[in-house]
Amino acid sequence: MASGEKRVEIEKELSFGPVHPALIEPYRIRLFVNDEIVEDCELNINMAYRGIEKLFDGLPVERALLIAERVCGICSHVHAWNAVRVIEGGLSIVVPPRANYIRVLTNEMQRITSHLILFGHAFEVVGHETFAMRSFLLRESFMDLISYVGGNRVMPSVPIIGGVRPRADLTESLKRVILERVDEFEEKYKGYVTRIIEDPLVMSRLTGIGFLTKEDAVRFYATGPTGRASGWDYDVRTKMDEYKPFEFNVITDESCDTKARIVVRALEIFESLKIIRQVVKSLPEGPVVNQSWKAEEMDFTTAYLEAYRGELMHSYALDSHGRIRNYKIRTPTPTNLAAMEHACVGDHVTEAILTIASCDPCLTCCTRAEVVDSGRSRILSDFEIVQKYGWRK
Amino acid sequence: MDNLLFFPLLLIISSVVAAAVAILYSLVLPGIERKVQARIQQRIGPPILTPGFWSVLKFGYKRRIEPTAQIPGLYKSLVYFGVGIIVLIFLFSTPYWWAVLGWGSVLGIAGLLKLEEVLYVLMGSQSQSFLSAGMPVPDLAKGSKHVGIRREFVEQHSAERALKMMAIGSLPFYIALLVPFAMAKSGMISSVVAMQNPAYMLTSEWWSVPLPSNPVIFTLPGIIAALVYFVGYVMLLNEKPFSILKAKIDLIEGGVLEYASKLRAYYYLMRNMLMFALSSIFVTLFIGIPFDPFMPLMMLLNIALSLILPVMLATLVAFSPILTFRQIYPAAIGLSAFGILALVISLGV
Amino acid sequence: MNLKATSRKNAIHIMVAYTGGCNGCDIEIVNAVLSPRYDVEQYRVLLTWNPREADVLIVSGVVTWQMVEPLKKIYESIPEPKGVVAVGACAVNGNVYKNLVGDIGQNEEIWAPVETVIPVDVKVPGCAPRPEDVITGVVKALPKILEAP
Numbered sequence: 001m002a003s004g005e006k007r008v009e010i011e012k013e014l015s016f017g018p019v020h021p022a023l024i025e026p027y028r029i030r031l032f033v034n035d036e037i038v039e040d041c042e043l044n045i046n047m048a049y050r051g052i053e054k055l056f057d058g059l060p061v062e063r064a065l066l067i068a069e070r071v072c073g074i075c076s077h078v079h080a081w082n083a084v085r086v087i088e089g090g091l092s093i094v095v096p097p098r099a100n101y102i103r104v105l106t107n108e109m110q111r112i113t114s115h116l117i118l119f120g121h122a123f124e125v126v127g128h129e130t131f132a133m134r135s136f137l138l139r140e141s142f143m144d145l146i147s148y149v150g151g152n153r154v155m156p157s158v159p160i161i162g163g164v165r166p167r168a169d170l171t172e173s174l175k176r177v178i179l180e181r182v183d184e185f186e187e188k189y190k191g192y193v194t195r196i197i198e199d200p201l202v203m204s205r206l207t208g209i210g211f212l213t214k215e216d217a218v219r220f221y222a223t224g225p226t227g228r229a230s231g232w233d234y235d236v237r238t239k240m241d242e243y244k245p246f247e248f249n250v251i252t253d254e255s256c257d258t259k260a261r262i263v264v265r266a267l268e269i270f271e272s273l274k275i276i277r278q279v280v281k282s283l284p285e286g287p288v289v290n291q292s293w294k295a296e297e298m299d300f301t302t303a304y305l306e307a308y309r310g311e312l313m314h315s316y317a318l319d320s321h322g323r324i325r326n327y328k329i330r331t332p333t334p335t336n337l338a339a340m341e342h343a344c345v346g347d348h349v350t351e352a353i354l355t356i357a358s359c360d361p362c363l364t365c366c367t368r369a370e371v372v373d374s375g376r377s378r379i380l381s382d383f384e385i386v387q388k389y390g391w392r393k
Numbered sequence: 394m395d396n397l398l399f400f401p402l403l404l405i406i407s408s409v410v411a412a413a414v415a416i417l418y419s420l421v422l423p424g425i426e427r428k429v430q431a432r433i434q435q436r437i438g439p440p441i442l443t444p445g446f447w448s449v450l451k452f453g454y455k456r457r458i459e460p461t462a463q464i465p466g467l468y469k470s471l472v473y474f475g476v477g478i479i480v481l482i483f484l485f486s487t488p489y490w491w492a493v494l495g496w497g498s499v500l501g502i503a504g505l506l507k508l509e510e511v512l513y514v515l516m517g518s519q520s521q522s523f524l525s526a527g528m529p530v531p532d533l534a535k536g537s538k539h540v541g542i543r544r545e546f547v548e549q550h551s552a553e554r555a556l557k558m559m560a561i562g563s564l565p566f567y568i569a570l571l572v573p574f575a576m577a578k579s580g581m582i583s584s585v586v587a588m589q590n591p592a593y594m595l596t597s598e599w600w601s602v603p604l605p606s607n608p609v610i611f612t613l614p615g616i617i618a619a620l621v622y623f624v625g626y627v628m629l630l631n632e633k634p635f636s637i638l639k640a641k642i643d644l645i646e647g648g649v650l651e652y653a654s655k656l657r658a659y660y661y662l663m664r665n666m667l668m669f670a671l672s673s674i675f676v677t678l679f680i681g682i683p684f685d686p687f688m689p690l691m692m693l694l695n696i697a698l699s700l701i702l703p704v705m706l707a708t709l710v711a712f713s714p715i716l717t718f719r720q721i722y723p724a725a726i727g728l729s730a731f732g733i734l735a736l737v738i739s740l741g742v
Numbered sequence: 743m744n745l746k747a748t749s750r751k752n753a754i755h756i757m758v759a760y761t762g763g764c765n766g767c768d769i770e771i772v773n774a775v776l777s778p779r780y781d782v783e784q785y786r787v788l789l790t791w792n793p794r795e796a797d798v799l800i801v802s803g804v805v806t807w808q809m810v811e812p813l814k815k816i817y818e819s820i821p822e823p824k825g826v827v828a829v830g831a832c833a834v835n836g837n838v839y840k841n842l843v844g845d846i847g848q849n850e851e852i853w854a855p856v857e858t859v860i861p862v863d864v865k866v867p868g869c870a871p872r873p874e875d876v877i878t879g880v881v882k883a884l885p886k887i888l889e890a891p
């Protein structure tokens with residue numbers, strides 16, 4: 001939220017959502033506008049609250065994976081992966097290198113689909129249907145690959161504790177298919193990106209709106225492509241052991257606007273392709289899963305991972321029966337959205353929505369409601385809010 | 394026109410035939426538009442009749458449902474007005490109306506079109522769909538910085554944008570519309586057509602096809618004006634890239650959100666008719682082939698040529714994003730300048 | 743076949759209401775509609791975001807508390823005849839959010855299945871169902887609409 005240094009008179013409020021073409025997910029945008037200019041913005045993101053962290057409490061850790069994967073359907077793999085990384089880190093479970101390679105492979109493939117969803121969505125918001133459709137068409141080739149590896153297009157369930165599911169092991173023929181598809185994809189994708197960059201109308205819509213300076217990005221902790229588009233080269237992948245064997249660049253852009261956020265993602269896809277090639281070409285032999293582990297008491301452990309939208313944190317503890325206690329998830333979207341609330345001030349209404357879309361909000365991940373009640377701040381669930389305050393009049 | 398006794402009869406017959414043909418044909422146009430877009434987007438796309446004809450029929454068969462509006466009666470009547478106005482615009486461009494009370498002139502067309510634009514403002518201020526401010530979700534947090542601010546329905550915002558579009562967005566269209574009249578040095582459609590197509594007479598044989606000898610579109614001011622007319626056509630239809638007043642991503646559909654069942658069928662009809670009427674008027678004014686129900690071949694020619702603008706429109710829609718006022722203002726001003734240039738040249742000629 | 747049924751069969755407007763699941767279903771539906779690979783428009787199905795225009799409502803996701811009222815409202819706003827397709831395990835039975843709970847025993851934050859909120863005609867199970875299944879689900883909802891007076 002923009003810090004209100006000077007108070008502006010606000011003429012009216014426009015609110016959209018939760019069922020609205022621009023925000024496919026249930027959340028609500030309240031724009032405070034003067035004429036067409038957005039003076040302030042408030043995002044209500046509590047409509048998808050499912051109490052997911054509470055569900056984990058008391059579940060055996062293997063079963064918890066099922067829920068972890070369903071935290072978000074776009075980045076299902078990162079959630080599943082990070083959930084197992086917590087326990088692997090906490091109990092020092094050794095993961096075979098081949099398994100790590102396959103996890104990285106799935107991660108990068110899903111990163112590409114996720115970025116392509118953003119393009120699809122952003123171009124829907126820009127109003128350019130043709131580009132949106134192209135992007136969805138391009139995405140299909142990687143959805144196919146994910147389903148070849150994991151068996152499902154959306155929920156591949158590749159990682160399990162100690163490795164990957166044996167079904168997800170790469171066969172020689174699958175390796176060949178992946179390499180072929182990647183080449184094919186790269187060629188088409190290059191054409192697609194060139195066409196976007198050369199389209200003057202689309203570019204004029206994207207450039208010069210939604211500024212987010214580097215200081216603000218750091219202040220709001222806007223990680224992922226959102227922060228990198230503001231020139232903050234922060235990428236958890238560079239710090240992760242799993243990514244040590246691979247060589248890739250961290251893409252940053254100094255221009256800080258909505259265009260930068262799109263361009264950074266567009267270029268990141270090329271880096272992902274690079275990683276995929278390296279994984280497939282240098283895949284080590286060996287087992288894919290290490291089953292010699294036992295769930296035992298574990299202290300509160302945290303794992304960080306570069307999800308497709310920024311830094312993701314999972315953390316939990318295990319009690320003496322190996323059951324999960326105190327699961328906490330922090331997804332990149334809450335901080336990114338706060339940055340977006342700030343960035344869209346001063347733009348036209350239509351552009352503000354584009355700015356919000358350009359940070360690729362994914363709200364199902366994490367929603368908690370906070371109600372400031374007589375000075376004390378406490379966390380309420382939606383159930384309690386409805387009980388207490390009733391439906392809006 | 395020598396027989397004054399038969400004239401009213403002919404007028405009525407011609408109007409009925411023209412309106413019927415126009416309605417039927419305009420129901421095919423959106424399908425063609427969608428199909429062209431779909432092919433550009435590398436997909437098969439809907440069958441030609443689905444977006445227009447069958448949709449309208451289907452909405453006609455749906456159960457009535459009361460719209461949420463400030464004054465539902467007024468809101469409902471607006472769409473009937475819309476259809477009426479557009480049918481009249483179209484009829485005024487057919488030859489038998491040219492002589493009636495001076496309606497077949499630039500004033501008749503421009504005036505009615507302006508009226509049609511006003512309808513969008515009225516619709517926007519009436520409609521109150523629950524999709525925006527009325528959504529029953531608890532969204533007013535106690536700690537919010539802004540309390541007690543007027544919450545507006547998106548349709549009202551659409552009405553404000555419609556006003557702006559009325560003021561500046563549609564200006565190029567009217568300037569372009571003036572050019573043929575300026576070249577003919579007359580305000581009547583009959584003289585514009587007579588200038589381009591001297592062979593055409595109301596009393597010609599029904600099978601004859603008098604082709605225009607010097608169409609406006611082949612002159613320098615004519616071609617500039619035709620281009621401006623096309624962009625203005627897109628603006629008047631509120632299609633991309635000028636669809637800001639019903640931009641899907643923030644206003645969903647704008648003022649027409651609440652029309653359901655039969656009323657929606659009428660709204661579809663109104664939009665499609667406008668698409669056809671303006672494109673038929675283009676053929677009449679810029680090429681010189683009027684829509685004459687008593688000369689079927691001539692009429693068919695007009696209909697066939699009226700495909701040009703919708704197909705160009707579909708291509709433009711597929712390749713362009715929505716522009717915001719940041720881009721619309723300069724675009725409209727630039728286009729108006731072009732239009733005025735064409736006007737000046739044509740007056741000088 | 744009479745004109746009424748033919749017209750209804752030839753133009754089907756669908757609307758998507760996403761009530762808070764994991765996004766997976768949602769994207770698959772949008773995929774089914776938008777991606778040129780599946781392209782529902784060729785089957786005479788058009789996407790709309792306006793309940794006043796819709797014939798078939800596609801609901802996905804567990805219904806969270808805040809989405810109950812909007813969902814009811816959307817359902818009411820659709821003029822008759824209408825059909826509802828519940829897409830995804832979440833909408834059909836609540837998926838893991840309802841059935842895989844730890845200590846709390848019962849998840850009170852969600853209203854799944856969708857049936858408890860609005861009547862459902864067709865259920866498309868799967869997590870997430872493939873776009874083909876979504877299209878099949880929409881087609882299965884048709885007979886009810888066609889036969890309605």
Ligand code: SF4
Pocket residue numbers: 070073154763764765766767768802803804829830831832833837868869870871
């Ligand atoms: S059914 Fe599965 S994919 Fe669909 S919303 Fe629920 S968890 Fe996500």
